[in-house]
Amino acid sequence: MVGSDLRDALAERDESFLALTKSDLDIMNQRAVAKVVADEKPAIIVNCAAYTKVDAAEENERIANAINGSSVEFLAYAANEVGALLVQISTDFVFDGSKRTPYEINDAPHPVSAYGRSKLLGEQAATHAEKNLIVRTSWLFGVNGPNFVESIRNQIRKGTDLLRVVDDQRGRPTYTPHLASAIVRLAQLDTRGIVHYADAGECSWFDFAKTIVEESGAEVRMKPVSTDDFPRPAKRPAYSVLSTERYERVTGIAPESWRDGLREYLIRRPPSS
Ligand SMILES: NC(=O)c1ccc[n+]([C@@H]2O[C@H](COP(=O)([O-])OP(=O)(O)OC[C@H]3O[C@@H](n4cnc5c(N)ncnc54)[C@H](OP(=O)(O)O)[C@@H]3O)[C@@H](O)[C@H]2O)c1
Numbered sequence: 511m512v513g514s515d516l517r518d519a520l521a522e523r524d525e526s527f528l529a530l531t532k533s534d535l536d537i538m539n540q541r542a543v544a545k546v547v548a549d550e551k552p553a554i555i556v557n558c559a560a561y562t563k564v565d566a567a568e569e570n571e572r573i574a575n576a577i578n579g580s581s582v583e584f585l586a587y588a589a590n591e592v593g594a595l596l597v598q599i600s601t602d603f604v605f606d607g608s609k610r611t612p613y614e615i616n617d618a619p620h621p622v623s624a625y626g627r628s629k630l631l632g633e634q635a636a637t638h639a640e641k642n643l644i645v646r647t648s649w650l651f652g653v654n655g656p657n658f659v660e661s662i663r664n665q666i667r668k669g670t671d672l673l674r675v676v677d678d679q680r681g682r683p684t685y686t687p688h689l690a691s692a693i694v695r696l697a698q699l700d701t702r703g704i705v706h707y708a709d710a711g712e713c714s715w716f717d718f719a720k721t722i723v724e725e726s727g728a729e730v731r732m733k734p735v736s737t738d739d740f741p742r743p744a745k746r747p748a749y750s751v752l753s754t755e756r757y758e759r760v761t762g763i764a765p766e767s768w769r770d771g772l773r774e775y776l777i778r779r780p781p782s783s
Contacts, residue, residue, distance in 0.1 A: 511655030512599060512686050513558035519690040528552070532559065537581040547588035554697050555589050556597040557582060557636075560629075564603070565743040567625040574624055579631030586639035595643060597697055598636035601629045602648035602681060602708075607747020612712075614753045615646075615704040623744040633704075644704045645693055648752055649718070651771070652686025653779040659772065662719050663781055666728045673723070677716035677734035681750045682708035685771025695761050705760065706752035709768035721769060725776055 517529040528550055535546055537559050547555065561567060561577040582598055589596040603626035604619040621627045636642045651657040665673060684707070692707040713721075716734040723730055737746065754765050 511650060511652040511657065512689060514654040515652050515686040515690040516556060516558060516693060519687065519694050523694065525694075537584060538576055540584040540587075543581075543584040544588050544591070547585075547592055547594070551592045552594050554595045554597060555585060556599075556693060556697070557585055558599060560599070560632075561625075564623060564625040564746075567623065567628060568743040571624040571628065574628035575631055578625075578628035579635055582632040582635035583638060586635055586637075586642070589639040589641070593641070594639075595641040595697065595700065595702075596636055596639035597643045597645060597693060598632055599693075600633050600644050600646045601626065602646060602750035602752055603747060604630045604633065604646065605747050605750055607679075607749045610749055612751045612753035613706070615706060615756050622747060625744060641702060643696060643701050645689075645696065646704065646706045646752060647684050647689050648708045648750055649681045649683040650686050650689065651683060651775060653775060654686075658683075658715070658718065659722055659775060660779075660782070662722045663726060666723070666726065666730055667781060671731060673719060673730050673732045674735045674739070675716040675719040675732065676737055676740055677714045678736050679746055679748055679750075680712055680714050682710075682712050682752060683718050683768040683772075684709040685766070685768055685775060687774075688766040688768075688771055692757065692761075692765070695763070696757070699760060701760050705757050706754050707757050708752045708754055708765060709771060710765045711768055712751045718768075721772060725769075725772055726781075 520527040561574040567574040604621050605613050606620040606622045619630050633644050651659045
């Protein structure tokens with residue numbers, strides 16, 4: 511999802527770049543990572559690859575750690591060989607969600623899921639690159655991947671008469687082209703350390719779903735439910751609103767709105783049949 515939008519954002523700006531898929535480069539293969547970086551000598555490496563199945567990670571923590579943790583070490587070593595900046599994408603799920611005010615970059619991470627733990631390992635690994643930037647983001651939706659917007663649209667398409675959506679988890683939905691632009695901007699400014707980027711406007715999953723329904727022009731009954739009504743293998747933070755104060759200070763730009771992103775998304779992605 512993020513990788514293809516970043517590719518498009520770079521192409522639009524006439525930047526010179528190489529976009530690799532998993533079949534081009536498996537980041538778990540240290541030798542292959544070292545070779546491609548030594549051959550291409552990039553100034554910047556953005557790692558969009560990850561194990562992203564949050565629930566499945568509970569049973570597959572080793573593989574999640576290998577992709578989200580150890581592989582980032584390989585990228586960090588390779589980046590150091592050519593003096594590249596390593597940009598690692600991380601997540602609001604490194605936090606436990608016990609706060610009730612937005613998470614700042616210096617708040618102590620305390621993941622409550624295997625996925626969150628694996629992503630925290632990735633952050634630690636990324637700091638082994640002499641030049642590193644860790645961009646934490648949240649609740650992504652983009653036209654090139656399965657996401658919450660599609661899951662709501664699929665339920666509407668299947669003719670559900672009642673949409674039940676969790677109302678006691680709060681965060682900041684983020685449209686992936688907005689994130690891609692933010693990453694390009696931060697990298698151009700040679701920003702280092704941890705930065706949070708999330709679109710403007712915090713809400714619950716229920717609020718997000720309600721806006722999707724309204725913007726899609728659908729008519730369906732909706733019911734707010736609690737996390738306990740929807741048991742899932744992985745625990746989610748109840749509150750994972752990221753403060754984007756550092757992003758705004760560094761770039762001088764306020765985050766874009768997820769509602770605007772959603773409108774663009776609905777135009778760009780026709781409903782699946
Ligand atoms: N989605 C969210 O809501 C969210 C929220 C916060 C942060 N993030 C972070 O944002 C980043 C991008 O996420 P996304 O939503 O764009 O994920 P995505 O759509 O699942 O993309 C991840 C990509 O990584 C590839 N990949 C997996 N293992 C690999 C390997 N060993 N070598 C090379 N490529 C590999 C996957 O390929 P296959 O599909 O072929 O396996 C997939 O194309 C991740 O770091 C994620 O943790 C996501």
